[in-house]
Amino acid sequence: MEVRAGCPDWASVYLRHRNGSNKTAHTKLGTTLDLTLKEARTKARQLKAAIALGADPQADARQRKAVPTWNAFFTESYLPHAKQAKRTWKNDADMHRLRLGPRFGATPINRITRQEVQQFHNELREDGLAPATADHHLKLLRHALNLAVDWGMLQVNPAAKVKQFNSENLVERYLSDEEFKRLMRVLRDHENRPMACIVLWLLATGARSGEAKAATWDDIARDQTVWTIRSEHSKSKKRRAVPLNDIARSVLQEIRASGCTSGHLFVGKRGPYKYLSKNWERICEEADLQGLRLHDLRHNYASMLVNSGHSLYEVQQALGHSDPKVTMRYSHLSKESLQGAANSAGDRIKAAMAE
CATH class of the missing domain: 1.10.150 (DNA polymerase; domain 1)
Structure with a gap:
């Protein structure tokens, strides 16, 4: 062992030994503040035994220092x-x-x-x-x-077994008939026409806002019946074709009439839209809509399809979901539809009883 004075009150204790390259090395055992002479000798014997079995204390120390924050x-x-x-x-x-x-x-x-x-x-x-x-x-x-x-920088992931909350996050906001009418009135007369157009587009296609912001005229078929969402703009990273209904085509006609016939579809005063939240909040205030997120327009599009009698498979294809389980959260049925289904069963029972 070797003792090196650090100050008048304490000293550092080292073990002098040969390293893997057969050169003299010094490994710190501790200080006289935290080790007694007996403890230092015990620690030195243990370290010598480990070195004899092939351990390299200095290499271990270098590896610890090499681990990044x-x-x-x-x-x-x-x-x-x-x-x-x-x-x-x-x-x-x-x-x-x-x-x-x-x-x-x-x-x-x-x-x-x-x-x-x-x-x-x-x-x-x-x-x-x-x-x-x-x-x-x-x-x-x-x-x-x-x-x-x-990458060999870590042996065990400490976050691997920490459980997620796994909240279903199924808070969905569906528009009542009256709310829907108020929103349509605001969009029809809204002074910010590009923003009104993008909201109508989302309602008419069920697209995500990021997909709409990235849309260009090159993505629209010549006859304006199909919008192709490129893989780099799709959440699933898959190219998909979205059929355009009359409302979506009317949005395209309004944009063309404004003089925008190339580049991005939805262009504000400062160029293609990057953020929509502030403009969306103003529209909701004018339409007196509480707690309606822009993404809820996608929920409402799916709801309109399901309530019109379309199958979940059709809804899945329209929304671009690869997993049908994801589509289930969009399969909202209105009370009226459920009541109609219940009434149809009741009518059949009545008819059978009357025979």
Whole structure:
């Protein structure tokens, strides 16, 4: 052993030994503040035995120092990969900037524990985030650390067994007949015609807002009967064709009449739309619609199809779902339709009883 004075009150204790290259090396055992002479000798004997069996304390120390912090791993390894592999990488960057970075940023990724991940997940809910939003943060952490395991930077993913809240997130807002009429009146006379057109388009096609914002005239068939959503703009990453009804075609006619015949379909004062939330909030205020999200227009489109007697398979194809289970959440049936179905069964019973 070797003792090196650090200051008048304490010293560091090292074990001098030969490393794997047969060179003299020194491995720190501790200080005289936390080790007695007996404990230091015991620790030295244990370390010598480990070295004799092939252990390399200095290599282990170098490996520990080489493990990046969460901030370094996310910005230098994960994010460059995500930019190539995910269209939603900006959402990942925002979650890191707002919550994951402040919580785990200075922690080496191999020192993030399952308990810390679980606590972080729970605190997101306590801070008022929706269950689905809290789960998005957990899924990002889990996915990123899975990649760290794949890349040999981490042995075990601490987030692997942390359970999601798995909220069904089935809060759907359907328009009553009166609400629907109010919305139509506002859209008919609204001064922001490009925004009114995009809302009508979403109602008439059941498309996602991102798909509509990315739509161009090149995606519209010459006879204006089909809109092709390119794979890079589709959530499923699959190309799909959307048949256009009379309302959708009337939107195209209005856009053409305004002089916009090339480039993106929906163009505001500052160019193609990037954000719709503020304009959508104004429309809802004018139509006196409470709690209606822009995505709810997709729910209402599916509801109109189902209530008109179309099968779930047809709805699935219209919405572009690869899994029919996803379509089930859009298979809303109005009370009137259910009552009509019940009445038809009752009428048949009555007819049989009368014979």
